[in-house]
Amino acid sequence: MPTSLSGAFTTAVMPIIAVAVVGYLFARVYDVDIDPLNTVGLYVMIPALAFHSIATTPLGGGEVLKLTAGVLAYAAIMVVIAGAVGRFLGTSEALLGALILASAFPNSGFIGIPLSEFAFGAIGRTMAVLYLTVQNVVVYTLGVYIASRGTDRDPRESVREIFRLPLIYAVILAVLFRALGVLPADGSATAGAIMATIQMVGDAAIPLMLLIVGMKLAETDIQALSKTVTPTVLKLGVAPIVAFAIALVLGFENVTVARTFVIESATPAATVPLALLIEYSPEVGPDEIDPAEYLSTVIFVTTVLSIGVLTGLVYVLQAGLVF
Template identity: 60%
Template sequence: MSLISAFTGAVGPILVIAAVGYLLTRVADIDVTSLNTVGLYVLVPALAFHSIATTDLSGAAIVKLGVGVIAYALVMVGVAWIAGRLVGESGPLLGAMMLAAAIPNSGFIGIPLSEFAFGDVGRTTAVLYLTIQNLIVYTLGVYIASRGTDRSALRSVKEIFRLPLVYAVIAAVLVRGLGLVPTGETALMETLRLVGDSSIPIMLLILGVQLADTDVSAVSRTVTPSVLKLGVAPMIGIGIALALGFDNPTVARVFILECATPAAVIPLALIIEYADVRAVDGITAPEYLSTTIFVTTVIGTVVLTALVALLQSGVIV
């Protein structure tokens, strides 16, 4: 698989749709909050239910995926903490670095990219990755964001139980376990498929809108977290995938791809809500993290193109 094929087949479509969202934001007043709510509460849950209910993935593969997602987050938190201390970061900026490194954009970028690169198995694996990651975001992520403050993190941890995505996954697992999955030709499953499929372009449009609204005033300060996310993270993902020994090589490849996606947007909301937002050396934690998100997303197109080519050719796993 050549770099050109990897770009045109997987990364290129993401850039085109995200660019539409970016340019639209420049000429119109886009309410990204409403778009995000529709995606989070309707489109992604439908995608999750349909993908999991109809997937051929085994229970063992799903368990290994869960172990891998948790292991990746814990390892990257530790690596980022060490790297941050070495370069002199502390307090809320260190927390922002840890979140940037440990929480990849497995939703807005990961799901479309995985589907474009690896089809239905790629999409299902990415949805499962996102679901497990959300549990980490609202537990470990909240703890990291709120360290050193007197704000209650329990309220945000409870947010995980307000996300329809969690219940969609539970419902899909139950109907599969009970053998009650409707056939794909039924009106219910066809509706869920159509609604779920629409989440892909919507997520990419949201990504473009978010990038247009990102403050990029601190690019020079984000070299370390950017290197961690785009350089170290893929290597950690490869190591974990090889250690777990996935029976399905496509699941292993998607897992690695998800780990390598740019820094996610969700931790930014946690930093704004829970971290100390006073400026440290002229920069606040939200500015630090938002700039890292922008830098890793832009530069990540090159990294992801190369990685997709390697994964599709079977060079890595």
């Protein structure tokens, strides 16, 4: 693996930027409806990627449990830190939820999965998929609660979204196949063809996710840039430190799992909480910043600035300077 900053950038970060830029330019030239693409990725390609990655991974259950514990611990710690910092700085209640969501939930899917694969190979991709799965559960429970505070809307409808996502069932099915010893790769031609098809569909998720990231950035209306300093520092500065500390405490046996956990946690602010804020955030006055617009700006800023942060982290992790 490359052990220089330029090597880390070229092999892990530059491919992500290149595809995202194509999506950005395409959306600036053409009027593209992103929702259908997002639906295909969420309901077809990402579940296929999850099933194949988990069904074929050589990793044992111990590392999976540690990763799950790490994701839960990371989310809880970042929620507490962001909430404390926001209150200390006098952030309004309307924006406090957006600040916490931006700081606590990384873009572990659309950026994290491709980055983990480019940087750490098949094991990196598998762990990134598991990270995303656990985070989705946290987002649609704790995240919904944070987004809906101060409103009279019923958050249970969004919590039920967890059970509408095929990703959860793809992971459960793959885990069951492994536990029962009935993996599809049993040597038969039919099973091989099925797994090859699933793999092909799953592999298509990587470029699609990156194109969607670029298209979403093209839609961002940059506002309230001065207000994004705090969540940007928390997401790109504090979050990686918290992730390093958690990884050291958990003591992952496989260094690639530990490295993937850190890089996933360090990715920019996630986009799913934005949809929650749009649905649940309280009404604000005409002179106040809308929480959804605020989070949208944070997502843009952290995504752009993460290029340097992620390049440095990939270099540190690939060089084995920590793990």
